[in-house]
Amino acid sequence: MIRGLVDVGQRLRSARRSPALELFLWSRIALWLLAIFALLVFEPNRHPEADRWDSPRLHELGYGIDVWARWDSDWYLRIAEDGYAAAPSSTPAFFPLYPGLVALLGRLLGGHFLLAGVLLSLAACAAAFALLYRLARERLGTDGARRTVLYLAVFPTALFLQAVYSESLYLLLVLAAFLLAERGRFLGAGVVTGLAMLTRPVGIALLPALAVLAWRSEDRRGALLRLSVSVLVAATYPLLLAIWIGEPFAFLRAQDGIWQRELSALGPLGGLWDGIAVLFADRPARDDALNVQQLAFTLLFVALAIAAWRRFGAPYGLFALLSLAIPLSFPSERWPLLSMSRFGLVLFPLLLVLAAAGARPRLNAALTGVSAALLGVAVVQWALWQWVA
Numbered sequence: 485m486i487r488g489l490v491d492v493g494q495r496l497r498s499a500r501r502s503p504a505l506e507l508f509l510w511s512r513i514a515l516w517l518l519a520i521f522a523l524l525v526f527e528p529n530r531h532p533e534a535d536r537w538d539s540p541r542l543h544e545l546g547y548g549i550d551v552w553a554r555w556d557s558d559w560y561l562r563i564a565e566d567g568y569a570a571a572p573s574s575t576p577a578f579f580p581l582y583p584g585l586v587a588l589l590g591r592l593l594g595g596h597f598l599l600a601g602v603l604l605s606l607a608a609c610a611a612a613f614a615l616l617y618r619l620a621r622e623r624l625g626t627d628g629a630r631r632t633v634l635y636l637a638v639f640p641t642a643l644f645l646q647a648v649y650s651e652s653l654y655l656l657l658v659l660a661a662f663l664l665a666e667r668g669r670f671l672g673a674g675v676v677t678g679l680a681m682l683t684r685p686v687g688i689a690l691l692p693a694l695a696v697l698a699w700r701s702e703d704r705r706g707a708l709l710r711l712s713v714s715v716l717v718a719a720t721y722p723l724l725l726a727i728w729i730g731e732p733f734a735f736l737r738a739q740d741g742i743w744q745r746e747l748s749a750l751g752p753l754g755g756l757w758d759g760i761a762v763l764f765a766d767r768p769a770r771d772d773a774l775n776v777q778q779l780a781f782t783l784l785f786v787a788l789a790i791a792a793w794r795r796f797g798a799p800y801g802l803f804a805l806l807s808l809a810i811p812l813s814f815p816s817e818r819w820p821l822l823s824m825s826r827f828g829l830v831l832f833p834l835l836l837v838l839a840a841a842g843a844r845p846r847l848n849a850a851l852t853g854v855s856a857a858l859l860g861v862a863v864v865q866w867a868l869w870q871w872v873a
Contacts, residue, residue: 503630504617508610511637512646515863519551519643522867534869541565544598551867552602557648564590564597570729577738580721581682582650601648608652609645613637615659616832623796624839631848632832632839639835640781640858641826641873643866654683655830661690662799665697670710678717685735686810686827690714693803745814745822755812756782758820771818774871778821782808785828792833795840800833807831826873 524547541561542553553561559575563583568575585604590597613633621629636642645652657680664673673694680687691714698707722732748754759779763772785808793801807827816822828834842848862872 502614502617504613504633505610507630507633507637508613511642512606512609515643515646515859518860518863519867520548522864523547523551526864526868529868531869537869542598544596549599549602552605552647553598554647554866554869555871557598557601560586560601560648560650561597563587564601568725568728568734570731570734574738576725576729576731576734579650579682579684579687579735580724581679582653585653586648598648602646605646605648605652608656612645612652612656612659615656615663616835619659619663619832620836620839623836628839628843631842632835635835635838635842635851635855636829636832638852638856638859639829640855640862641829642859643863643872644826644829647866650683651826651830654680654687655832657683657687658690658803658830659832661694662803665694665711665799668701668707670694670698670701670707671713674711674713675717677711678714681714681718682721686807687718689803689806689810692806693799696799696802745816748813748815752809752812755815755820758815762820775819775821778819778824778873781825781828782812782821785824785831785834788834788837789831791837796833796836800836804831804833823873 537555537558539558541558543550544553556578559578560583563575563578563580564587568580582604586597586601589600589604593600613636616636617629617633620632624632645655657676661673661676661680664670664676677687677690677694680690691711694711695708698704698711701707721735725734726732748758750757759775759782762775763779767775786805789801789804789808792804808824808831811824811827812821838851842851864870865872
């Protein structure tokens with residue numbers, strides 16, 4: 485018993501010294517201060533149509549907390565407070581685990597759902613930082629692991645990890661699923677994968693990647709069978725929709741509406757083609773700038789995903805490539821590559837590749853500086869209701 489207490493104490497001391505938690509704290513505090521500063525100083529430059537997207541749900545305890553609720557946050561809070569509805573028909577586009585947890589925590593906090601969303605995102609973000617450090621350390625050593633977490637902390641869209649969005653919860657589940665599968669705990673990996681699929685539709689990209697790990701295990705059949713429990717867990721969403729609105733697969737048509745996403749006949753190549761072709765259309769300069777930005781991110785992510793396959797193996801590369809292929813297969817009409825920079829935030833194999841390359845000091849300084857600058861711009865945009873991703 486005494487040895488157990490000593491081990492627990494050592495683990496707690498190690499956690500306090502963890503570079504992952506230090507990076508989590510200073511990066512989140514810095515982003516929080518920057519968002520408030522931008523909101524107060526640049527208030528006259530607030531998006532002129534912000535009131536069109538704003539809602540009372542996004543105002544709860546004052547601007548210090550409310551600043552982390554923008555855009556899709558309203559959908560998550562709407563579901564947390566009132567559940568799914570056939571009208572507006574876009575609510576099924578947002579999968580239930582994150583808003584469900586917000587609903588539970590919000591009621592425990594006396595109806596403060598926005599606060600619950602921010603706290604949930606922060607808690608999941610801290611845990612994701614810790615798991616990413618642990619996973620990266622096994623492949624890149626201590627210095628490489630620290631760079632991996634640093635690159636996540638200053639990723640150009642890292643602001644979403646503390647916003648009322650599902651990114652941090654999804655990243656946490658993805659990392660947990662990989663860690664469990666790599667340790668041969670495929671039942672746990674299956675359950676966590678199912679939860680990831682209940683968080684974001686792209687969570688299905690985990691299944692083929694982890695199936696490769698299961699196939700390589702000694703008990704191949706048993707590992708695959710235990711991993712398949714993820715499908716049963718994910719099936720609770722259609723069941724929920726059937727009970728709630730009488731349409732179990734409403735999420736399949738929910739993207740075609742506000743976001744105008746439709747399946748391309750050419751799959752991911754169609755989305756990539758549209759992202760290039762739209763640059764030659766007669767569009768406003770701002771649309772062109774956003775399309776160029778998202779195309780650059782997309783091409784970079786694809787290159788890093790291929791590098792992840794070569795450096796860290798098929799499971800890592802497969803997960804990253806499939807996670808990119810899914811949104812690319814459903815391009816948006818106005819911005820074909822809509823939100824690709826945000827989708828890349830949760831693809832941890834890309835961070836591992838960057839961290840391996842960042843062993844060179846000059847490249848590390850360049851990656852950190854450029855990414856942090858882009859993140860700073862994104863935080864200002866976010867605070868002023870300018871579209872980020």
